[in-house]
Amino acid sequence: MIPAPFQYVRPTTVEEALQAIADGGEDVKVLAGGQSLIPVMRLRLAAPETVVDLGRVAGLRGVRDDGDAIVIGAMTTHSDVLSDPLIAEHAPLVAEATATVADRQVRHRGTFGGALVHADPAGDLPAVALALDAEFVIAGQSGRRTVPAAEFFVDYLTTAVEEGELLVEVRVPKLTGSWGMRYEKFNRVAQAWSIVAVAAVVRRENGRIAEARVGLTNMGPTPLRARQVEEALAGAEATPEAVAAAAQRAAEGTEPSSDLNAQADYRQHLATVLTRRAVTAAAGL
Amino acid sequence: MTAVEDRPGVPSDDAAAPEIGRARRRKEDARLITGMTTWTDNMVLPGMLHLAVVRSPVAHARITNVDVSAVREAPGVIAVYTGQDLAEEQGSLPCAWPVTPDMVNPGHPSIAVDQVNHVGEAVAVIVARSKAAAQDAVELADIDYEPLPVVLDMEEAVQDGADLVHDHLESNTSYHFVFDAGEMGTGSDTDQAFADADVVVSRRFVQQRLIPAFMEPRSVVVQPQGDNYTMWSATQIPHILRVMAAMVTGIPEHKLRVVAPDVGGGFGGKLQVNPEEILCLLIARRLGKPVKWTETRSESLMTAHHGRDQIQYVDVAADREGNVKGLRVRLLADMGAYLRLITPGVPALGAFMYPGIYKFPAYRFECDGVFTNKVPTDAYRGAGRPEATFAVERIMDELAVELGMDPLELRRKNWINAEEFPFTTVAGLAYDSGDYETATQEALQLLGYDELRAEQQRRRESGDPVQLGIGFSTFTEMCGLAPSRVLGSLSFGAGGWEHAAIRMLPTGKVEVVTGSTPHGQGHETAWSQLVADSLGVPFEDVEVLHGDTAISSRGLDTYGSRSLVVGGSAVVKAADKVIAKARKIAAHLLEASEDDLEFAGGKFSVRGTPGTGLGIQEIALAIFAAHDYPEGIEPSIDAEATFDPENFSFPHGTHLCAMEVDTETGFVKIRKYACVDDVGTIVNPLIVEGQVHGGLAQGIAQALYEEAVYDDDGNLTTGTFVDYLVPAASDLPHFDTGNTVHAAPGNPIGAKGVGEAGCIASTPAVVNAALDAVRHLGVTDIRMPLTPERVWRALHDGGDGGERATARTNAQAVDSTDAPSTSGGAL
Numbered sequence A: 001m002i003p004a005p006f007q008y009v010r011p012t013t014v015e016e017a018l019q020a021i022a023d024g025g026e027d028v029k030v031l032a033g034g035q036s037l038i039p040v041m042r043l044r045l046a047a048p049e050t051v052v053d054l055g056r057v058a059g060l061r062g063v064r065d066d067g068d069a070i071v072i073g074a075m076t077t078h079s080d081v082l083s084d085p086l087i088a089e090h091a092p093l094v095a096e097a098t099a100t101v102a103d104r105q106v107r108h109r110g111t112f113g114g115a116l117v118h119a120d121p122a123g124d125l126p127a128v129a130l131a132l133d134a135e136f137v138i139a140g141q142s143g144r145r146t147v148p149a150a151e152f153f154v155d156y157l158t159t160a161v162e163e164g165e166l167l168v169e170v171r172v173p174k175l176t177g178s179w180g181m182r183y184e185k186f187n188r189v190a191q192a193w194s195i196v197a198v199a200a201v202v203r204r205e206n207g208r209i210a211e212a213r214v215g216l217t218n219m220g221p222t223p224l225r226a227r228q229v230e231e232a233l234a235g236a237e238a239t240p241e242a243v244a245a246a247a248q249r250a251a252e253g254t255e256p257s258s259d260l261n262a263q264a265d266y267r268q269h270l271a272t273v274l275t276r277r278a279v280t281a282a283a284g285l
Numbered sequence B: 001m002t003a004v005e006d007r008p009g010v011p012s013d014d015a016a017a018p019e020i021g022r023a024r025r026r027k028e029d030a031r032l033i034t035g036m037t038t039w040t041d042n043m044v045l046p047g048m049l050h051l052a053v054v055r056s057p058v059a060h061a062r063i064t065n066v067d068v069s070a071v072r073e074a075p076g077v078i079a080v081y082t083g084q085d086l087a088e089e090q091g092s093l094p095c096a097w098p099v100t101p102d103m104v105n106p107g108h109p110s111i112a113v114d115q116v117n118h119v120g121e122a123v124a125v126i127v128a129r130s131k132a133a134a135q136d137a138v139e140l141a142d143i144d145y146e147p148l149p150v151v152l153d154m155e156e157a158v159q160d161g162a163d164l165v166h167d168h169l170e171s172n173t174s175y176h177f178v179f180d181a182g183e184m185g186t187g188s189d190t191d192q193a194f195a196d197a198d199v200v201v202s203r204r205f206v207q208q209r210l211i212p213a214f215m216e217p218r219s220v221v222v223q224p225q226g227d228n229y230t231m232w233s234a235t236q237i238p239h240i241l242r243v244m245a246a247m248v249t250g251i252p253e254h255k256l257r258v259v260a261p262d263v264g265g266g267f268g269g270k271l272q273v274n275p276e277e278i279l280c281l282l283i284a285r286r287l288g289k290p291v292k293w294t295e296t297r298s299e300s301l302m303t304a305h306h307g308r309d310q311i312q313y314v315d316v317a318a319d320r321e322g323n324v325k326g327l328r329v330r331l332l333a334d335m336g337a338y339l340r341l342i343t344p345g346v347p348a349l350g351a352f353m354y355p356g357i358y359k360f361p362a363y364r365f366e367c368d369g370v371f372t373n374k375v376p377t378d379a380y381r382g383a384g385r386p387e388a389t390f391a392v393e394r395i396m397d398e399l400a401v402e403l404g405m406d407p408l409e410l411r412r413k414n415w416i417n418a419e420e421f422p423f424t425t426v427a428g429l430a431y432d433s434g435d436y437e438t439a440t441q442e443a444l445q446l447l448g449y450d451e452l453r454a455e456q457q458r459r460r461e462s463g464d465p466v467q468l469g470i471g472f473s474t475f476t477e478m479c480g481l482a483p484s485r486v487l488g489s490l491s492f493g494a495g496g497w498e499h500a501a502i503r504m505l506p507t508g509k510v511e512v513v514t515g516s517t518p519h520g521q522g523h524e525t526a527w528s529q530l531v532a533d534s535l536g537v538p539f540e541d542v543e544v545l546h547g548d549t550a551i552s553s554r555g556l557d558t559y560g561s562r563s564l565v566v567g568g569s570a571v572v573k574a575a576d577k578v579i580a581k582a583r584k585i586a587a588h589l590l591e592a593s594e595d596d597l598e599f600a601g602g603k604f605s606v607r608g609t610p611g612t613g614l615g616i617q618e619i620a621l622a623i624f625a626a627h628d629y630p631e632g633i634e635p636s637i638d639a640e641a642t643f644d645p646e647n648f649s650f651p652h653g654t655h656l657c658a659m660e661v662d663t664e665t666g667f668v669k670i671r672k673y674a675c676v677d678d679v680g681t682i683v684n685p686l687i688v689e690g691q692v693h694g695g696l697a698q699g700i701a702q703a704l705y706e707e708a709v710y711d712d713d714g715n716l717t718t719g720t721f722v723d724y725l726v727p728a729a730s731d732l733p734h735f736d737t738g739n740t741v742h743a744a745p746g747n748p749i750g751a752k753g754v755g756e757a758g759c760i761a762s763t764p765a766v767v768n769a770a771l772d773a774v775r776h777l778g779v780t781d782i783r784m785p786l787t788p789e790r791v792w793r794a795l796h797d798g799g800d801g802g803e804r805a806t807a808r809t810n811a812q813a814v815d816s817t818d819a820p821s822t823s824g825g826a827l
C-alpha cells in the first residue's frame, strides 16, 4: 500500500496553489483531507506526477456570514462543519448529513470541499448541496466563477471544476420562513457510505407544504433532485397521505447502479421509502 | 456494552482471595494497545532487504511467459525470483490433515511455476533495498497468461464433465468423508430411521465464505546466521511452523528458530504455513541476508486463507410428537485451489457436532471436499463447529414450524438432561457435563422473553412495518483441542498435548514458559493467576514467556479453544511438580518429615506448629545457593509438564436474539441479545466476557454483514473493507451475558474453553430471530449475510434473497482505472 512516487508542493495561498497546479506537469492532483485521494493513490489507481497540498492555505478554511448566504471554505473539515454555529443556524441539514459521514478520524481530516469535488455518487454532501441550491465558487488562473449546484455535478466523479482550477468556497443561501430539514441515510453499518439517501428541505405555510426540495444520493452517477416529488408536494396538504403519494414518484427517471449492496430496482424502492420518511420528518408530521 | 468499572468482581484488594475467579485487567494490554512492543513489521535488522510479491490477476491460467528483465533494472532492486527459479527447492506447502486415506492433494507450491489457480497467487518475488522500491518494481513484471476455464461454483464443479481446477486430476473432488453412526455402532440405521419417520424436513443452507480479517497483517522476517535461521512471524503457531518449515525447506529443525512476537489477532487465519513464510526462508538462504515481507491489507483479504464456504443439505426425521429420529447431513466444502495446513479437516471436525445437544438415535454425515479457483479455505474461529451448530439449530426451528411446535419445547423434548451426563452422543462423543435447562431459564430471564413475545404479538396484529422476532441457539461445542489419540484416529497430523515449564528464579520470582502461544487472548494474565494460586506467590511475581521456540521448546500453540484447557492445565501440572520438589527441600531445611508438611499460601509449615515454615520463594533462593539440600536430589525446583487430556471439553449455552425487521427496507436490527454460557471454571471473568463479546461480534457478522464475494471471473469483489463489511462497536447491541458453571471433569482447572463459544452460538440465533419476525409473511429462509436487500427480496419475491450483484453497472460507462469496483463510495 505504497503510492507511486510523486512531487509534493505545499502552497499557502490560492494564487500559489493555482501556480503550483499550472507548473505541476501532466497529471496534478490537489490534496485536501486526503481521505479519498490517498486511498486511491495507495491502491495505485491514481499515480499523479505532482500533489498540491492545500493543507496550509489558511484562507480556504472556515465559515463566514455573507448576508443572505453563509460561505463555507472548501478546506473546512467535516468536524469543523459539525461544530460551526452559522451552519447550525442556517443550514442544519449540512451538519446532519456530515454527522453521518464515515467515522471521527475521517471527519477530522476530510473536507467539505474535497467531498464535493470528489463527487462520489455515494457521498452524502452533494445531494445536500443540491437540495439547498448551493453555489460553488471556482478559481482559475484567469479569475473566479460561480456555478450553481444544478450545474456543478457533471458525471460520475466529475464536476464543473476543470483542470487547473480549484474549488475555493461554497455559498449556501439562508432560508427564510418556516423550513424543516431532514437527511435520511440508508446504509448497512454506521460508518459506511450511503446505499441510498434522501435530503429533504420543506417549507410549510398554513397547514400546506409551500415548497419542497428533495435531493437524492446514489440514485445515479450524480446527485439528483426528485423533481416529480417536489412538484407533487408544492401546495399539497401537509398530511402523511399526501407525502406518501408524492414520495412514490421519487425514483421516476432515475438509473441507479447495481452493486454488492443493492441492485437498481431495490435502490429505486428505497428512494421512495426514504423520501417519504425524509419529507415526513422535514414537514414536521 | 458494559464499562469495565460497572462490572462486579473487579480486582479485589484482598490479597488472600484466590486469583482464580478474579476479574484481573490483562497485564499485556497496555503494551499491546499502545504499540509499545515488537510487532513483526517493527523489526529492523542491519542489511535487511524487503520483499514484494507479484501476484496473478487471473483466477485460472497457464503461465506462458515471464519477463522480469525490467524489474531487475529498477532502482533499488537486488534480485527477482520466478516460480521457475524456485521450483526445485520450494517443495509443497504442508497439509497436515489427510481426512481419508485416498484424499487427493495436488500439492501447493509457494510460488506458481507454470499455472495459476487463484487470483493473488504468487508468480514472482522482488527483493529490494526498501519496501517502496520493491513495490514500485511490481508493475514492471511482464507475465503472459493463457486463460483456462474458471471453476467457482461447487455444485457445478462436482458434476461429471465439469471443468477441472487441476487438469491432471480426475475430478474436482479431493475427498469423500463419511461418518455413519450405524456403521460405527454409535447409532441406529439412518435410512431406516427416515423410512419410519412421520415427518422429514430437508433444507439447503449456504455457509458463505468469510475472511478472518485479523487486525495485524501477516508479516515475516527471516535472518540467516551461518547455517542457522531465525524466523519472526505474525503467526499463531510458531512451534508447528518450525516443524513444517523445516520439512518443506530441508533446513534441519535444530537450525531453525521461529519466533512469534506479540501477534495482533488471528482467529484461525494465522494457523497456517504461509507461502510467503517459505519464500522468505528460501530467499534469505539464497542471499544470506535478512529479508522482510509484510502484506498489504489488499493482499491479506485476497490471499490469506478464508473460512467456511460450505453448502449444507440437511434432513431431519421426527415423529408427530416431536421426538427426533434421525439426522442426515451432506456437505460440499470448498477447499479453494489447494489444500493448506488443515483445509480438508475443517468440515470433518464439524462432522461430530451436527447432532448438537440432541438425542438423535441415528446420524449420517457425508462431505465432499471440492477444488475451485479461489484462495484456499482453512481454520476460522470455530472451524467446522459454527457450520454444524448453524445447521442443527436452524433445522430444529424448521422442524418446529413443520410440527406446529414451540421451538423451545421441541428443543427441550430432545436435549440431553442434566442428570444424563456424561452422555455419549450418536456421533460417539462423550459430553462431559452441563445443564441446558438452567442455562436456558437464565437466558430467558436476561432477555425479558415474555415481554418481547407479547410485543411481537402486538406488532403482528397491528401490521407494524417493523416486525419483531426471537431466535434460539442452544448449542454445545467441542473444545480443548487435544486428546492426541483421538486426533490420531481422525488422521490429524499432530497430537494435542500441551507443554509448560516453571522456572523459579533466585529472588523468588517465577517464569512460566507456555507452549500455547497467545495472539491476543490474555494468556499472560490468566496463566499468572493460575500460578499465583498454585504456588501461593503474588500475581505480579509471575512472568509468562511464550512464542519463541528457543525459549519454549515444546508446544502446539493456540487454536480450537485449547489454551486454558490444555496449556493452562500443563502449567498447573508443572506447578504441582515444583511444589513436590520444593517439599523435599523444605522437609530437609525444616528438619521435618515430608508427610508432616502442609503447603498453603505459598508456605510449607509443619502440621500443628503454626508460625513455623518456609516460603516457596525462600526455597527458590536456598536451592539457587544450593549450600544445604538433601542427598540424592538435584539442586533445582524447576519443573516441566506435558498435559494430554483424555477427552475434549464441551462448553454449552443458550443464546437468544430479539430482532427487529423493517419490512419496508429489509433493514434488520438486533433489539436485544442475551446469552448464558457454561464454560466450566472461570479463571478470569473479564477475559471470559471479552472472549464472548468478540465471538458474538464475529458470529453476528456472519449472520448479518460479512461475505467474501467473487465475480464470474474469480476476482474477489470484496477486496477492501469498504466492501467486506466488518461490523464495528456501533453496529452491535449491548450484550447481556451470564454464566452457569459446571466444571469440566477432564482437566485439573475444570475449564471448558471460551474462545469460540460466542462465534459458534450466535449465528443461528440471529438468523432464527430474523426468520421468526417475518415467517408469518411467508419467508422461510434468507441467505447469509442477511443484507437489507436480501431480506427485502425474500419479503417481496419469495426465495432466500439470492446472489448479490458483483459489478458496478452505472448507467454511464465508467473508466475502470479511476473507479474501483466498490459498492459504496469509489473511495
Ligand SMILES: Cc1cc2nc3c(=O)[nH]c(=O)nc-3n(C[C@H](O)[C@H](O)[C@H](O)COP(=O)(O)OP(=O)(O)OC[C@H]3O[C@@H](n4cnc5c(N)ncnc54)[C@H](O)[C@@H]3O)c2cc1C
Pocket (backbone or CB within 6 Å): A029, A030, A031, A032, A033, A034, A035, A036, A037, A038, A054, A074, A075, A100, A101, A102, A103, A106, A109, A110, A111, A112, A113, A114, A115, A116, A117, A118, A120, A122, A123, A124, A125, A161, A165, A166, A167, A168, A191, A192, A193, A194, B825, B827
Ligand atoms: C472510511 C471512509 C468512509 C467514508 N464514508 C463517507 C460517507 O459515509 N459519506 C461521505 O460523504 N463520504 C465518506 N467518505 C469520504 C470523505 O467524506 C472524504 O473526506 C471526501 O470524500 C473527500 O474529502 P477530502 O478532503 O478527504 O478530499 P481528498 O481525498 O483530499 O480529495 C478528493 C478529490 O477531490 C479533489 N479536491 C479536493 N479538494 C479540492 C479543491 N478545493 N479543489 C479542487 N479539487 C479538490 C482532489 O484532487 C481529489 O481528486 C469516507 C471516507 C473514508 C476514508
